Amino acid sequence: MSVTMAGVNVDVATQARPLPAKEFREVVFDVKDLGVSYSGNQALQDVSLEIYRNFVTAFIGPSGCGKSTFIRCFNHMNDLIPSAKVEGTILYHGEDMYGPEVDAVEVRKRIGMVFQKPNPFPKSIYDNVAFGPRVLGMTDGLDERVERALQQSALWDEAKDRLKSSALSLSGGQQQRLCIARCLAVEPEVILMDEPASALDPIATTRIEDLMHELKKDYTIVVVTHNMQQAARVADMTAFFSVNRGEEGQRTGILVEYDATSKIFTQPSDKRTEDYVTGRFG
């Protein structure tokens, strides 16, 4: 059904579309009893949840709750820390991501990541986007691939006349979109974003949020954010993490509640979630 509003046809069905029922969601990651420890200190424990395809899933929670530790499990980033130990399972399309035959480089090709601080290489804009494809030997039609990635990250119009300029000449917000383009250039399935907008001004932040909305049509996005309103705006599902303190004061991150974002922000089931999202405690 559509209605005409101010001369524009608006499809009513697309407004505030409810999430598809669980049986119609495709599970990308199935996390079971996941725990992560650093040098024996339990940073995160007993996390079980499912990440769905073409959803934006947000992880929120106070500092030290393990949400960044958790997102880093999805592309083997914790492997880079020698003392880190991951327990439990993450099934990626049904396959154990931490099985013996899994190649971390192959995983990272399919599961890209964008970090808090824009981190372009000190190279040209073009070379930044072309970097991944070149490393992976995806050099056929490289120019088109670079353009497509820049188009998808909404940077093409601003960058097309200066592709040979240094990436460092771009603004912070543009650099972050360049990092997203660099991630998209190798055609991943999932994009992990760890605080992607926390170093950006409000306008640049809005552009990243719009971009996430656009990108979820083709990708599955997982985002860690300190900005609860950002989670409320962009995410379909939201997971709230908190901290348990052990007898000797050691802090362990736990998953408190995972539900549709609309539920988390109108009637969370757990008192701890309510305390956090209303900003009263924590």
Place this chain on the structure above:
Amino acid sequence: MGVSLRDEYPDQMRLSFQEELDRLEANLQEESELVLRSLRGAINALEQQDAELADEVIAFDDEVDGRYLEITKGIEQLLARQTPVAVDLRLVLAVLHINLGLERMADLCVTISKLTKLSADLKPDDTLVEAFEEMGARAEEMIRVAMKSFSERELAGAESLVDLDELIDRANRRVVKHVFELGNDPAVREWGLRMIIVSRCLERIGDHAVDIGEQTAYLVTGEFREFTDASHPEGVAGDESSARPSS
């Protein structure tokens, strides 16, 4: 072993926000006190056929409207600046609805007072005067129960409004029946017709009190639901003519 954020951070945060919410709710309670005064004045003027008191009730509506606008502006500010979510969001939305309901009740008191003035020269009927006293007292009780259960977040109290409303509905039906039996004197019939509207106004005040109860239930449970529904009247005694319109 679980440590809640309340344990971790014993000092509550967002104090100014909490103060604004508290002020909003206090304002709403005061608005309901004004409505009760308006209702009592309207009933007294009606019973005593006191046109002067009726005029006072009509003028007093400005006070209620002033309070209504103040609360509306407070909500606008809160939504714009504090971005309430979860229980805070439900509270602000409930206050928004209840504010409107209270303002409507005061408008109904004005209507009663206008009809009182129009009927000041006509001989009153003791049966109807008694019926209005009963309906007025019941409406007052419902407003008190509605505002108390809202303030105390008490679901059972809010739900009890449905039964209280049924008593007003029954009184309303008795009034209508009585007016039909008043005979053929044109002056009496004119008066009777006006009194049916008075009765309807009191009955509507009861409906608004039930709506407040529904907002309390929403605030407490997070679920929108109507206590009664004209299209699904099961469980509610009464005939269709008094069933509340579903909105």
